[in-house]
Amino acid sequence: MINTAVRGDGGNVVARAEAGVEWTAGFADLDPAEFPMPWAPTPYGDAVFNQRQVPLLRSEPEGLPAELGGDWVGQARGLCQVVERGQHLYLWFLGD
Template identity: 75%
Template sequence: MINLIVRGDNGRFVARAEAGVEWTAGFGDLSPTEFPVLWALTPYGDAVFNQRQIPLLLAELDRLPRACGGEWVQQARELCQVVERGTHRYLWFVGD
């Protein structure tokens, strides 16, 4: 399970998604050229996205294959808004 959280520059917790990303084989099938942002996710590592990367992440979420979707997608969108509304905020995908 990959958890989604927003942290500030100092590591301070700002927001968290209730749903996590359930890793499926579909994520391994994502093309790095079509999904360069989501392709960075791994089930055991962390990925961090800054305010400038959020539009790229949102665009990839729009075309994400159904096999990789779930409740987490809407919650990720909401966390993207939290990042965009503040300064020095980052969206973290935290692997197990």
């Protein structure tokens, strides 16, 4: 399970998603040229997106295969908005 949270520069958690991303091999099979942002998270590491990257991340899930969607998509979009409205905030996908 990959959890998502918005953190500040100091690592403090500003917001957190309730639904995690159920990582499957389908994410690894995505074309990184077509889906560079959803392709980036891994089940065992962390991926961090800054204020300039989150608009792209927010738009890419619309084209994802249906089996990779879920509650996490809407919640991740909400967290992207938190990052975009704030300063020195980052969206973290936290692998196990």
